Amino acid sequence: MFSSPNRVIVVLGALTLTLAWVLDFGVIQPNRIVAGTGYGLGEALGLVASVTFSVGMVMILGLGAVASRFRYSLLTAGLLLLLLVLPWGLALFAERQLPGSSTYARTAMGAGFWCLLFLPALMLGECLQRLRAGRGLALILLALVLTSWTLAVTSGDIDSLSILKEYAARPDQFRAALSDHLALALSAVAISLVLAFVLALMMVRRVSWRRPVFGVVSFLQTVPSLALFGLLIAPLSALSATFPLLQQLGIQGIGWAPALLALIAYSLLPMVRNTFVALTDVPPTLLEAGEGMGMNARQLFFRVKLPLAMPVILEGIRVTIIQAIGLTAVAALIGAGGFGTFIFQGLGQAAMDLVLLGALPTVLLALVADAVLSALASTMRSAP
Amino acid sequence: MAIWRAPLTWLVILLASAGLMPDLMPVLFPGQASLVYQRDSFLWLLQHHVMLVAASASVGTLLAIAGGIMVTRPWGRDFLPLVSQIASIGQTVPPVAVLALAVPVLGFGDGPTVMALLLYGLLPVLRNTLAGLDSIPAAVTEAARGMGMSSAQVLIKTELPLAGRVILAGIRTSVTINIATAAIGSTIGARTLGDPVIAGLVNGNTAYVLEGAVLIGLLAITTDSLFEALERFWARRFSATPGTV
């Protein structure tokens, strides 16, 4: 195979090596509020580990400079190894630097650590692409890395990590937040899916519906989330005050009711757009062929139109779920629960670790939803 | 110029609402105490909100377009898969999470908000710049080079005008998200129209919430209709199909 330098690997590798040494790998905090002291790579991990890492990184750089297919496999293995041992680096850091005396003292991940996580992950992506690896290999590698992290967390070696300490202080709240967040986002998506499907069908049948429906749903999308949540409070509390039945159902000015309404409103645009496009974009030749072979309207819809429209509708669901997960975090401001609660509580108390406990799972949820639905859509596309 | 009428109308409504809100609320809800958010004037908050968004959007747009151009030139093409991957994965991260994560790194206030808006707002513009440049038929750039245009001329006279509408749509998305995110920026200490809403939520004062929410909504609609007009203007000026959108 023809070999040439891979500038992406070289640049990212050099950046990783530099930032890992320049920025703090970890931080030791005396308690949850006070800012801690940072430790560079050498201090944090000790001579042996930091030199081993640097030598490895230089080798990766060298491999990137004269890349070939075989060397890309080596690079992939090397980068995977780095991502696998990363959580154990935190354990080593805690063991070396955490004062044993104080129960309040905690470790936190420094900027250098985040660089060590993201830049090699990007390099890994580049290698996988050069190897023309499918989604399967990427998912296996991701599973390996997640396993390593899970092992590190359950081993207790990184219990001192600030975000885990925050979790340890409120495991029940965390579980409630997770279920609230998922319930709110998923039910909004499910309801809007049904609504959007009906709307899209009507728009397919009646041309006169198209402009006004698109007009309304795009208008809703334009209104900022905070404004829409806020605008729903007054009318909902008025309704709830007038009709006691609603109050018994838990529908009030604040809480899950306005949040769900707003989330559905936001979900309509991507869902309606994709479903409509999916249903109208079926090649007319296929429909004619089906019709010509004697299918009736019902069979045409369920056997031709819908299966062909599925991948595009799934793409709509993917966009909508990602958006709903993000907006649900904002909905915590009006008391709807979810991970946003931790974010805004943390911001209010200037407790950054609590902010992380809310923000990281939100990001993770969005990424997982993206990965799962992309995989689903691509298998559906390749299926006959 | 009929296309500018809608954004101008919305602008007038927005400014009038911001200016007259303190006088209007007691008329609408007579007999209620502490109806009007007093800490800052609405006009000042509006101005500050717009400034935060404008600052982050302009810098972010410039960076994103420059980046998009760089990775589509022959010497930067190695980085194209990486950059487009970052642009699409980055948009998966919720904006409120970016805002929250900016605090541990940068602290509270306007600065971190602008940084978060800038970083997040970069992504849609970057993605659309790449998509717009990619959608140009190869024959067009090939012919342009073959006829003797320099690389800069190819970029300025053909690639950017042809990609312009898609890029503009990216900027529109980015600004829309940024207006919404800047409002939430109130929770990390930025001074925006989100302030009355947050204050209202904290104190259980629905009037404050309403005032802030109406103004944020109006600002978003005004901006959106401005972009709508801009897109039409661009289509008229540079597109192959004048008059249509």
Place this chain on the structure above:
Amino acid sequence: MIELKGVSRRFGEVLAVNAISLVVETGEVCVLVGSSGCGKSTTLRMINRLLPSTAGEILVDGKNVCDTDLQTLRLNMGYVIQGTGLFPHWTVARNIGLVPGLLKWPEARIRERVDELLQLLGLDQEGFVDKYPHQLSGGQAQRVGVARALAADPNILLMDEPFGALDAITRETLQNEMLRIKQQLGKTTVFVTHDIDEALRLADRIAVMDQGRLIQYDAPEAILRRPASLFVETLVGSQDRGLKMTGLQRVGDAMQRHLHPRPRDLDKPGVREHETLRQALSLMLWQGTESLPVMDEDGAEIGIISRAQIWAGGH
């Protein structure tokens, strides 16, 4: 004059063009012909340095193209490609005025030149200059593409399968247009096509290429009469070679001329002087006659062409 001396181009491991040498004399039309992937387009694109050559040198009027400033080089070479490459956001007038504009001609002169070219290509209808490319038919767009290439009166014309995407009828019309422009302007032209009939029709010399190599470089007649290899023979079609040959020759060269033009017998079908022997033969077959009268532009009979004369020319 364009000279290629041992020019090669390598893509990774593949040698797309392998040590090609040929000379295109000033005013000549050289057609590169071969199946797709044979390196003909690559060769063309090395002449205006859209691709750098890996080995060998290319001289234009005795000067190495690599020593010429890239923009100057290209501005002096008209370039037409398949699918036209017209700028979709520019009107016909702006598209044609592209190169003169790059050369900083004054506005008025550009406008004059655009009108001149539209006339040359038969596009001088009212309001045509203000149309956008998507409003043109395939044939019109390609004509505008040719006009754009000719705009600054370049010495050299490079054409990369310009008529490849057009239907048969439009293609033939444009080929005729090319022949007319060739006679009127006499540009040194390098023309790439995979269509051997197009090559035979337009070329002064044909370069047959296969797998990056130049197999034969000769006049159309010589290619038909003495194919250098089995590949060339297959390409020109050994079966209907004879017919193709008659397509290269004009009635005027083979006919027997009357001393004085005679008034024409209107019932008898006839051919014209500039038509090919192939057309004459076809008409004879159809009419079941042994000979046909030849007319001039005014319709007077100036000579006669017989089957025997076609036979003589076909050998």
